[in-house]
Amino acid sequence: MSFSFDETNITKIEQLQKRYPSPKALTLPLLWMVQEQEGFISLEAMEEISKYTTRPAMEIYKTATFYTMFNLAPVGEHHIQLCKTLSCALCGKEDILAYIKKTLDIEVGQTTKDGKFTLTQVECLGSCGTAPMMQINQTNYESLTIERVEKILEELQ
Amino acid sequence: MSDTTLQETRIVSQKFRIPNSHTLATALEHGAYSTLRTALFRPASDITTAVQESGLRGKGGGGALAGEKWLLMPTDDSRPSYLVVNCDESEPGTFKDRQIISKDPHLLIEGMILTSYAIGANEAYIYIRGEYQGFEKILQDAIDEAYSSGFLGKGLANTDFDLDITIHRGAGAYICGEKSALLESLEGKRGHPRLKPKNKEPEWYFGNPTLVNNVETIATVPYIVQNGALAYSKYGTSQSAGTLLFAMSGHIKNAGVYEVAFGTPMLEYINHFGGGIRGDKKLKAVIPGGSSTPVLTADEVANATLDYETLRSLGSSLGTGGMIVMDEDTNMVEALKNLLEFYHHESCGQCTPCREGTGWSDKIVAKILRKEATSQDIDKLLGIADIMNGKTICVFAPAVSGVISSFISKFREEFEIDSTPKIHNKMEIK
Ligand SMILES: Cc1cc2nc3c(=O)[nH]c(=O)nc-3n(C[C@H](O)[C@H](O)[C@H](O)COP(=O)(O)O)c2cc1C
Ligand code: SF4
């Protein structure tokens, strides 16, 4: 499975190159670009990033594996990330978790059989004032109740 | 109980309630960028002097005097200087910077222009946590608008000053909020904190002198430049000048962010803005400044004021000002377990006491929750906390150490093996 950046991204990369004193700084932006283009980051894509950043592919791998948001394997169409940290826990996150697990019939870390939903628990997402909360792909759903989660899941089905 | 005289002092949050304040047109109507024309024609040192005299302290958690930090930046160096704004905002309980970038991004941009001019930087970055993509978009739109109206780029605001601002997105790693880890990450590497130098010096980005400040710190600069140092330092206390966007979450009726002057009584803040505890229960404890600060009991909260000195005298810390409020029914062992899971997950793994200590203490607290602990386990926990203190590259581990010891010393009876389980015991214990 080979990888190459699409044309829009190549233009973006050319612009970004001017903003950094070293091409090494492009590592994170390019990892993001790959993930947005392909959904996850393959070893082939890391080889490609290594060319732009003048770093060995192993260094790209080392960086990519440090950050929890980089997916090194495909995830479901809707990636549910439920916050598990203290303010959300104090405000009823366990009930939300139990409801999602039951409704989708999956455990944390699993993807539904139809590939629609992946469920993970994540640490504080900076929405403690509107806890409990979850992020699905890039959208925040805050001040969750079971009723709201029920509607959200239905709409995404 | 609420004190109706308590009021917000809106310095950074001035435009927060104005509809569409994130757009350039509305921001301009309310005075955005008005400081640039005058400030950029005066010597750069004028801005640094004003910031220094204002007593402005860094709002990312450490509370370092901003002016002193700026003065570490060289003025006669052949290498380029950089400004990096810290929008990693990953400290649990903290959600203030997101208010600034989504409600008044132009205030941050204006602050970045003034700061970059003061330190002689022509390139600035905003390091934003990866989970803030929705807010990042608002910020990027504001930056684009600023470019197209001539407030950014070459010869900005018809002066001969040039500045480019680039948003750099993190990817889910709490430790990247620590400034040297942030710079490692900005250089494309794992977010591993660097060893601190013996003497005070700037930060380094690819070997170039660099200033790292929090979003809120930089967003305060336009006010100081516009109104003068005294206008800012008249708020707050003698050592904690000005205001902070304090935040409140947990068992509180009206969670949220409210800007008040330092020195405001803590309990009054909680009762007045927060409307008291949910379900009209009693207050049990508050973590005052983000999850890494030692917990306070209700009695301590009753006597505390919101400033650096008072919280330090209570053995805690003001941190980011993000308060996590817990009611009388909270199981403190579970609360500590929750935090230890967080720290175990987020330790960058470079230092053995931190990498092992966070996991080990998490396991012991799990044992206590499962009722399988022995009488020696609490002492073991305290011993681990001791090993984690002062023996690591960054202050992550010492902070965890302080959290563990504060929970145990203040709520010891809940940790004792013969204590009966409290309610709320819904958590899955791993
Ligand atoms: C573990 C750890 C996490 C941190 N996280 C953040 C953060 O998310 N945002 C932030 O502004 N500062 C954070 N800091 C503080 C930064 O290291 C640094 O002091 C700050 O960004 C400097 O800006 P200021 O002086 O304006 O506060 C963190 C520090 C540590 C030790
Ligand atoms: S104390 Fe912990 S987070 Fe800090 S450098 Fe050491 S291992 Fe990393």
Ligand code: FES
């Ligand atoms: S604790 Fe869940 S968003 Fe902060």
